[in-house]
Amino acid sequence: MTVPSSPPSSVEVSSASFRDPSGFVFRRDGVLYRQVNRRYAEHFAALHASGLYDVLVAEGMLVAHERVDVESPRPEIAAVLIRPEPIPFISYPYEWCFGQLRDAALVTLDLQLQALAHGMVLKDASAFNIQFKAGRPLLIDTLSFEVYREGEPWSAYRQFCEHFLAPLLLIHDVDPWLGRLPALTADGIPLEVASRLLPWRSRLSASRLLHVHLHARSVRRYGGRAVPKRIQRRGLSQKALINLVQGLRHTVARLDWKAVGTEWADYETQHGYEPEDYAEKQRLVAEMLRTIGPAIVWDLGANMGDFSRIARATGAFVLSVDMDPAAVEQNYRRIVSEGETGIHPLWVDLQNPSPGLGWANSERDSLTARADADAVLALALVHHLAITGNVPLTSIADWLAQLGPSLIIEFVAKGDPQVQRLLVSREDVFDEYTREGFEAAFERRYQMLECRQIGESGRTIYRYERLQQ
Amino acid sequence: MIRFIRRMVFHPVPAAGTLLVALAAFHMVAPTRAWAYLDPITGSIVLQVLAAGFVAAIATFHRTRVWIAGLFRKRTGDPKS
Numbered sequence: 001m002t003v004p005s006s007p008p009s010s011v012e013v014s015s016a017s018f019r020d021p022s023g024f025v026f027r028r029d030g031v032l033y034r035q036v037n038r039r040y041a042e043h044f045a046a047l048h049a050s051g052l053y054d055v056l057v058a059e060g061m062l063v064a065h066e067r068v069d070v071e072s073p074r075p076e077i078a079a080v081l082i083r084p085e086p087i088p089f090i091s092y093p094y095e096w097c098f099g100q101l102r103d104a105a106l107v108t109l110d111l112q113l114q115a116l117a118h119g120m121v122l123k124d125a126s127a128f129n130i131q132f133k134a135g136r137p138l139l140i141d142t143l144s145f146e147v148y149r150e151g152e153p154w155s156a157y158r159q160f161c162e163h164f165l166a167p168l169l170l171i172h173d174v175d176p177w178l179g180r181l182p183a184l185t186a187d188g189i190p191l192e193v194a195s196r197l198l199p200w201r202s203r204l205s206a207s208r209l210l211h212v213h214l215h216a217r218s219v220r221r222y223g224g225r226a227v228p229k230r231i232q233r234r235g236l237s238q239k240a241l242i243n244l245v246q247g248l249r250h251t252v253a254r255l256d257w258k259a260v261g262t263e264w265a266d267y268e269t270q271h272g273y274e275p276e277d278y279a280e281k282q283r284l285v286a287e288m289l290r291t292i293g294p295a296i297v298w299d300l301g302a303n304m305g306d307f308s309r310i311a312r313a314t315g316a317f318v319l320s321v322d323m324d325p326a327a328v329e330q331n332y333r334r335i336v337s338e339g340e341t342g343i344h345p346l347w348v349d350l351q352n353p354s355p356g357l358g359w360a361n362s363e364r365d366s367l368t369a370r371a372d373a374d375a376v377l378a379l380a381l382v383h384h385l386a387i388t389g390n391v392p393l394t395s396i397a398d399w400l401a402q403l404g405p406s407l408i409i410e411f412v413a414k415g416d417p418q419v420q421r422l423l424v425s426r427e428d429v430f431d432e433y434t435r436e437g438f439e440a441a442f443e444r445r446y447q448m449l450e451c452r453q454i455g456e457s458g459r460t461i462y463r464y465e466r467l468q469q
Numbered sequence: 470m471i472r473f474i475r476r477m478v479f480h481p482v483p484a485a486g487t488l489l490v491a492l493a494a495f496h497m498v499a500p501t502r503a504w505a506y507l508d509p510i511t512g513s514i515v516l517q518v519l520a521a522g523f524v525a526a527i528a529t530f531h532r533t534r535v536w537i538a539g540l541f542r543k544r545t546g547d548p549k550s
Binding site for chain 2: 210217219220222227236244
């Protein structure tokens with residue numbers, strides 16, 4: 001099909017799309033396109049001719065695309081231009097809970113098995129190539145396949161282990177917070193680092209021994225050297241490669257992290273509300289959301305996603321953000337079991353939201369840079385930011401105003417038992433943390449449209465509209 | 470260690486495989502402190518080729534276990550057992 005490109009037209013090549021010589025991603029007039037370069041044309045043709053593309057799209061494992069006739073920013077190397085289906089929200093592996101990372105790992109291995117069954121191979125296994133659409137992980141890099149050559153080992157084996165297996169094992173065997181480690185590196189957790197961090201007993205597991213410890217040792221031993229001739233002569237049969245991938249799949253599928261024991265994992269029984277007040281809060285939030293009618297809602301401090309589901313019921317796509325890995329994990333498992341397609345859970349500490357990362361700080365956008373909400377929910381959140389995090393109320397209002405035009409926010413006064421719990425072991429230096437102080441801080445950025453008491457709880461919910469500035 | 474001993478008793482084949490590989494490769498697993506520029510692909514390729522036999526043995530073991538479990542399921546007639 002032809003996409004008209006009448007001037008003035010804006011073109012922006014994606015800052016995250018410069019490493020792969022097979023092609024690149026760009027936006028023209030706000031629409032996302034992918035260029036297939038001439039050097040990759042043979043593999044792209046094989047992707048379709050082998051039937052692999054149709055199978056993967058039908059199975060929901062690969063983002064669908066259509067060929068377009070649009071002006072390329074680099075026509076001299078262009079073979080084909082495609083327009084992929086849009087992804088509702090781009091998130092990164094260090095923002096996923098254990099279950100999300102595991103499902104992304106499994107779909108990557110399934111992609112490789114399907115590719116091998118169609119005479120192709122997955123040439124890279126970057127976790128950044130997986131995104132979530134309709135609640136399930138899928139590959140967004142259409143140029144990740146190439147024609148399989150008998151005897152060739154899997155060039156993405158190390159990348160898979162560093163992007164998926166290492167963080168999964170560290171979360172599973174050591175601590176869930178090690179899931180944040182990939183944010184420190186550009187290309188997964190180095191196997192040598194993972195090998196040192198995993199407990200000694202992990203060497204007694206055949207899969208951990210092979211894929212992490214021996215792998216790390218082998219990478220170091222052969223660093224900077226060409227593949228020995230005898231290894232080249234032996235090669236790796238397709239059957240052996242399939243065994244390797246199936247072995248990895250077996251290992252990953254068996255990992256099961258128990259999402260308990262963290263601070264907020266039992267929130268449903270610890271939120272401090274009487275049942276009737278909690279029901280009243282749900283009713284008020286639903287009513288305010290219906291009034292706003294947002295297409296996209298960001299639920300900040302979502303816990304296990306109760307209010308995300310209320311927002312979802314209004315028809316919105318919901319980003320369900322929380323800092324507690326167990327709460328996000330439980331939210332995700334509920335999403336999977338319910339077959340929910342419009343809620344995306346995200347593991348982010350709002351006192352330290354994801355920064356811009358990668359080359360020139362622009363390969364991976366910061367959370368703020370990805371803000372596209374029509375409405376922001378900040379329920380039972382402000383006291384944590386203001387008292388636990390010592391963030392001034394004015395600064396909280398400034399940041400929330402960057403995320404979207406409408407805000408539904410709860411204020412919990414200092415006398416509330418939940419706030420008293422935060423103050424129990426520290427001096428109360430929060431003189432400005434009063435209802436008046438809160439309203440003054442937020443009225444710098446917003447116009448108050450509603451202010452409602454939540455039953456007998458003493459808590460208040462506000463509906464704000466951002467001021468035009 | 471207790472977990473490994475338990476595996477040796479209840480799953481002797483994979484546990485023995487693990488032990489063999491662990492012993493044979495002990496010198497490779499000992500952590501070192503060297504940091505240097507690495508070519509990550511070569512070591513990864515060498516490991517895949519060298520470990521192919523071991524990976525095949527594990528795969529055969531799993532397939533055999535699934536096959537035997539299938540036989541027991543057929544005998545008892547209980548799809549969940």
